[in-house]
Amino acid sequence: MAATEFADLEITLNRWNADAYRVELRYSQPDSDVDIRLAPGTPALAKFDPVQLNMLAQDPKAYGTLLGANLFGDANVKTAFAQARANAQSQDASLRLRLFIDSAAPELHSLRWETLRDPQDGSSLVTSERILFTRYLASQDYRRVKIKPQADLRALVFIANPSNLAEYSLAAVDAAGELERAKNALGNIALITPDANQPATLNALTEKLREDVDILYLVAHGAVVDGEPRLYLQGDDGKVKVENGGDLVTRISELQNAPRLVVLASCQSANMSSNDNGALASLGPRLAAAGVSAVIAMQGNITMQTVAQFMPVFFKELQRDGQIDRAMAAARAVVRDNADAWMPVLFLRLKSGRIWYVPGFGGEKKSFEKWPALVDAINSGRCTPILGAGISEALLGSRREIAARWAEEYRFPLAPFAREDLPEVAQYLAVNQSPIFPRQGLGKFLRSQIWQRFGAQLAPALQNADLPQLISAVGELNRQRDTSDAHAVLASLPFPIYITTNPDNLLTDALKAAGKDPQVELCRWNDGMETESIYKREPDYRPDEKRPLVYCLFGQFSDLDSMVLTEDDYFDYLIGVTSNKDLIPGVVKRALADSALLFLGFQLDDWNFRVLYRSIMSQQGGNRRKNYSHIAAQIDPEEGRILEPERARRYLESYFGDADISIYWGSAEDFVRDLQKQAGKK
Numbered sequence: 001m002a003a004t005e006f007a008d009l010e011i012t013l014n015r016w017n018a019d020a021y022r023v024e025l026r027y028s029q030p031d032s033d034v035d036i037r038l039a040p041g042t043p044a045l046a047k048f049d050p051v052q053l054n055m056l057a058q059d060p061k062a063y064g065t066l067l068g069a070n071l072f073g074d075a076n077v078k079t080a081f082a083q084a085r086a087n088a089q090s091q092d093a094s095l096r097l098r099l100f101i102d103s104a105a106p107e108l109h110s111l112r113w114e115t116l117r118d119p120q121d122g123s124s125l126v127t128s129e130r131i132l133f134t135r136y137l138a139s140q141d142y143r144r145v146k147i148k149p150q151a152d153l154r155a156l157v158f159i160a161n162p163s164n165l166a167e168y169s170l171a172a173v174d175a176a177g178e179l180e181r182a183k184n185a186l187g188n189i190a191l192i193t194p195d196a197n198q199p200a201t202l203n204a205l206t207e208k209l210r211e212d213v214d215i216l217y218l219v220a221h222g223a224v225v226d227g228e229p230r231l232y233l234q235g236d237d238g239k240v241k242v243e244n245g246g247d248l249v250t251r252i253s254e255l256q257n258a259p260r261l262v263v264l265a266s267c268q269s270a271n272m273s274s275n276d277n278g279a280l281a282s283l284g285p286r287l288a289a290a291g292v293s294a295v296i297a298m299q300g301n302i303t304m305q306t307v308a309q310f311m312p313v314f315f316k317e318l319q320r321d322g323q324i325d326r327a328m329a330a331a332r333a334v335v336r337d338n339a340d341a342w343m344p345v346l347f348l349r350l351k352s353g354r355i356w357y358v359p360g361f362g363g364e365k366k367s368f369e370k371w372p373a374l375v376d377a378i379n380s381g382r383c384t385p386i387l388g389a390g391i392s393e394a395l396l397g398s399r400r401e402i403a404a405r406w407a408e409e410y411r412f413p414l415a416p417f418a419r420e421d422l423p424e425v426a427q428y429l430a431v432n433q434s435p436i437f438p439r440q441g442l443g444k445f446l447r448s449q450i451w452q453r454f455g456a457q458l459a460p461a462l463q464n465a466d467l468p469q470l471i472s473a474v475g476e477l478n479r480q481r482d483t484s485d486a487h488a489v490l491a492s493l494p495f496p497i498y499i500t501t502n503p504d505n506l507l508t509d510a511l512k513a514a515g516k517d518p519q520v521e522l523c524r525w526n527d528g529m530e531t532e533s534i535y536k537r538e539p540d541y542r543p544d545e546k547r548p549l550v551y552c553l554f555g556q557f558s559d560l561d562s563m564v565l566t567e568d569d570y571f572d573y574l575i576g577v578t579s580n581k582d583l584i585p586g587v588v589k590r591a592l593a594d595s596a597l598l599f600l601g602f603q604l605d606d607w608n609f610r611v612l613y614r615s616i617m618s619q620q621g622g623n624r625r626k627n628y629s630h631i632a633a634q635i636d637p638e639e640g641r642i643l644e645p646e647r648a649r650r651y652l653e654s655y656f657g658d659a660d661i662s663i664y665w666g667s668a669e670d671f672v673r674d675l676q677k678q679a680g681k682k
Contacts, residue, residue: 005030005091005092005093005094006030006093006094006095006096006132006353007027007028007029007030007084007087007088007091007093007094007095007096008026008027008028008095008096008098008351009025009026009027009081009084009085009088009095009096009097009098010025010026010027010098010100010136011023011024011025011071011081011097011098011099011100012024012025012026012100012102013046013099013100013101013102013105013108014102014104014105015102015104015105016043016045019047020045020046020047021045021046021047021048021105021108022043022044022045022046023044023045023046023071023074023077024044025077025080025081025084027080027084027087029087029088029091029093030088030091030093044074044076044077045074046070046071046072046073046074046077047070047073048067048070048071048108048111049066049070050111052066053066053067053111053112057112060112060115060339060341060342061115061117063112063115064112064115064116064117064124064342065117065122067111067112067113067115067116067117068116068117068118068119068125069119071116071119072119078119078120082120085131089130094129094130094131094132094326095130095131095132096132096134096325096353097125097131097132097133097134098133098134098135098136098348099113099133099134099135099136100135100136100137101135101137106285109135109282109284109285112299112342113126113133113135113345114126114133114299114332114342114343114344114345115342116133124336126329126332126342127329127332127333127336127341128329128333129326129329129330129333131329132323132325132326132328132329132353133325133328133329134325134328134346134347134348134353135284135285135345135346135347135348136348136349136351137284137285137288137289137347137348137349147322147352147354147355147356147357148214148260148355148356148357149356149357149358149359149666149667149670150319150322150356150357150358152214153189153190153214153215153356154189154190154191154192154211154212154213154214154215155186155189155190155191155192155213155214155215155216155217156192156193156208156209156211156213156215156216156217156259157179157182157183157186157191157192157193157217157219158193158194158200158205158208158216158217158218158219158220159173159175159178159179159182159200159219159220160173160200160219160220160221160231160232160233160234161173161175161200161234162200162232162233162234162238162239162240162241163238163239164239164240165221165232165240167240168221168232168240170221170232173219173221178219178265179193181307181308181311182217182219182265182311184312185217185311185312185314185315186215186217186315187312187315187316187319188319189215189315189319192208192211192213194208199234199235199236199237199238200220200233200234201233201234201235201236201241202233202241202243202247202248202251205218205233205248205251206251206255209251209252209255209259210255210256212257213259214259214260214261214355215259215260215261215262215263216259216261216262216263217263217265218262218263218264218265219265220232220233222245222264224282228244228245228246229244229245229246229282229283230242230243230244230245231243231244231245231248245282245283245286246286248283248287249283249286249287249290250290252287252290252291252292253290253291256453258290258291258292258293259292260292260293260294260355261292261293261294261295261296261324261355262287262292262294262295262296263295263296263297263311264281264283264284264295264296264297264298265298265307265311281297281298281299281300281345283295283297284297284345284347285347287347288347288348288349292349293348293349293350293355294324294346294347294348294349294350294355295346295347295348296314296328296344296345296346296347297344297345297347298343298344298345299342299343299344299345300340300342300343301340301343302340302343302344303338303340305338306335306338306340306341306343306344309334309335309338310331310332310334310335310344311331313327313330313331313334314327314328314330314331315327317330317331318355321354322354322355322356322357323353323354323355324346324348324350324353324354324355325346325348325353326353328344328346331344332344357665357666358665359664359665359666359667359670359671359674360664360665360666360674370662371678374596374598374678375678375679377595377596378493378494378495378679379494381494381495381496381544381545382594382595382596383495383595383596383597383598384495384497384498384499384591384592384595384596384597384598385490385495385498385499385598385600386499386500386501386597386598386599386600386612387490387498387499387500387501387502387507387600387601388501388502388599388600388601388602388603388606388608388609388612388668389501389502389601389602389606389608390600390601390602390603390667390668391486391487391502391600391601391668392502392504392506392601393601394478394669395471395474395475395478395506396446396449396450396471396474396504397446397449399422399606400420400422402422402442402445403419403420403421403422403424403425403426404419404420405445406425406426406429406438406441406445407419407420407425410428410429410432410433412425412428413428414428421607422565422607423565423566423567423569423570423607424567426438426442426565426566426567427566427567427568429441430566430568436560438565438566439560439563439565440560442565443467443557443560446467446470446471447467447470450470450471450474451470454473454474454477457477458470458473458474458477459473467557468504468505468556468557468558471504471505471506471557472505472509475487475505475506475509475510476509476513479510479513484669484672484673484676485510486600486668486669486672487506487507487509487510488510488513488514489672489673489675489676490507490510490600490672491507491510491511491513491514491516492514493675493679494545495545495548496543496544496545496548496549497543497548497549497551497587497588497591498511498518498548498549498550498551499551499553499588499591499592500550500551500552500553501553501554501608501612502552502554503552503554503555503556503557503562503563504556504557505556505557505558507550508520508550511548511550516545516546516547516548517546517547518547518548518549518550519534519541519543519547519548519549519550520534520550520552520556521533521534521535521549521550521551521552521585522552522555522556522559522562523551523552523553523554523555523562523573523577523583523584524583525564525572525573525576525577525583526561526562526572526576528561528562529555529559529561529562530559530561531556531558531559531562534549535585542587543587549585549587549588551585551588553612553615554573554608554611564611567607570607570611573611574611574614574615577614577615578614584615592615600668600671600672601667601668
């Protein structure tokens with residue numbers, strides 16, 4: 001499917017008073033991150049009459065017409081919506097229509113928004129692929145929403161069929177039939193299931209979710225008791241154990257990696273419809289708040305026929321382009337004539353709507369024609385890899401997560417968008433606590449993370465080890481279990497010079513493990529560093545494949561004074577490298593100016609990349625970069641960041657002038673695996 005442009009319209013409902021809600025609209029055009037506020041200066045209000053709506057509950061069309069009239073009752077809101085849709089149509093773009101219900105108005109989630117109809121012509125607003133309707137939810141979860149390669153997706157089908165459901169006036173679950181329906185729906189997505197003899201307990205579900213599950217397809221009876229959702233799972237004896245839905249939410253929020261998509265599929269009873277009355281759907285907002293990127297649930301007693309029609313289409317469409325909201329619209333269109341077509345609901349916290357990607361060179365032809373040139377440059381020593389934080393995140397965590405945790409722990413007082421900016425948060429700590437505090441705090445944080453994630457695999461003798469020793473141990477573990485470990489693959493290739501912005505020792509250890517003798521050199525941007533320069537010991541040292549140079553632009557953990565961490569550090573670093581051209585060794589300057597540059601693990605808006613760019617462009621001889629037609633850059637897809645290869649390409653071209661930029665769409669691990677294959681070809 002060809003790439004589609006998307007415009008975004010977010011309709012926010014905030015409680016205004018006991019009877020009304022304020023309506024705000026934000027619109028952004030395709031290829032733009034700038035929001036246009038469409039709501040007028042005076043408050044635009046909406047009132048919803050639950051009594052009238054309930055009277056129309058058996059007539060979805062009439063219900064949706066009244067709901068649309070209520071939502072767009074203010075003339076300014078109605079006009080603004082029409083303008084946004086017309087603007088999207090004029091640009092041949094699909095309109096993402098996101099309904100954001102403020103946490104102070106949870107009662108609005110009980111309305112049947114999926115019946116919503118256009119106040120102008122009465123047409124459905126939820127069954128067209130030109131209007132992608134979702135209930136959009138914010139989350140306080142600060143974990144990154146990593147987008148995964150399509151081929152790596154894994155789905156868990158978990159079915160609860162307690163032996164004594166009849167005691168609760170519930171029909172037995174056709175477990176075999178439900179599993180078969182789930183398999184048919186999921187298509188080619190890799191499937192994992194619990195042991196058939198293992199009771200479907202909450203603990204068993206939690207254990208399975210720890211196996212890097214991307215999609216949870218949960219089949220269970222549900223009910224609402226005293227306003228709280230309940231799940232009829234199993235105890236260890238196989239009989240009913242009624243679990244509070246909130247406990248499931250808590251378990252998922254505590255996972256290292258929450259599922260990207262949770263499908264809450266109501267059980268089908270003998271009368272051909274579910275009987276949970278939307279209990280599972282009430283978990284949707286809570287799961288989204290707990291960190292799940294997308295939740296699909298049934299908000300009523302949906303029929304087996306509708307589920308059987310809806311689910312296979314949804315997953316088939318999802319596998320086409322990874323756009324979960326578009327797949328939802330396509331599936332809704334298939335069941336639009338069913339009386340219960342409005343029951344499937346999508347709760348989404350992904351602005352992009354994308355759940356997976358296909359690694360490769362975006363915007364290029366089917367195969368990247370420049371692989372031979374890149375491999376030739378590597379083999380001839382005319383390629384310089386430059387490592388960013390993304391290449392170490394799988395082991396050490398992300399800079400954004402660290403910043404968010406610190407911001408929460410130390411009550412970071414600045415703008416919310418800055419809470420994930422590590423240099424800005426570190427700057428606050430340097431002022432609020434002490435200049436050395438963020439450097440020492442980063443070390444303590446990483447130590448705790450390493451023990452939390454890898455403690456069971458580390459030798460007890462490492463309890464008192466310093467941070468570089470711990471990182472070395474974790475790096476060795478990863479090289480042993482992963483033949484495509486990114487640092488190991490790079491270490492196996494004949495690069496004479498490696499440039500890294502990371503303070504860890506993973507690359508140096510990998511080079512030593514490959515039988516090489518790496519020489520580490522720090523950029524001496526301040527006077528406080530203690531590490532001796534290789535050029536002081538060996539003035540005539542020249543890097544080669546066997547004794548490569550690892551040049552650390554922003555310092556190392558082993559020398560805290562060398563680390564570039566706070567905003568002031570970055571400014572001081574830039575002043576140093578731009579005013580003193582001799583700070584960077586001549587061999588590194590030549591590599592930056594006269595070799596193919598291979599960027600690995602960068603986000604384009606990170607401080608590391610921006611300051612790295614200034615470091616490169618400040619060096620003499622930059623015109624020689626035009627001789628290389630394949631500056632290859634790996635851009636790590638992530639929710640909320642630049643998600644389109646062409647936009648990333650234009651962004652980089654604006655940085656590097658006339659240089660020919662090739663954008664690899666994928667993670668550092670994806671790129672290294674492909675590089676490993678290409679470099680191994682004869």
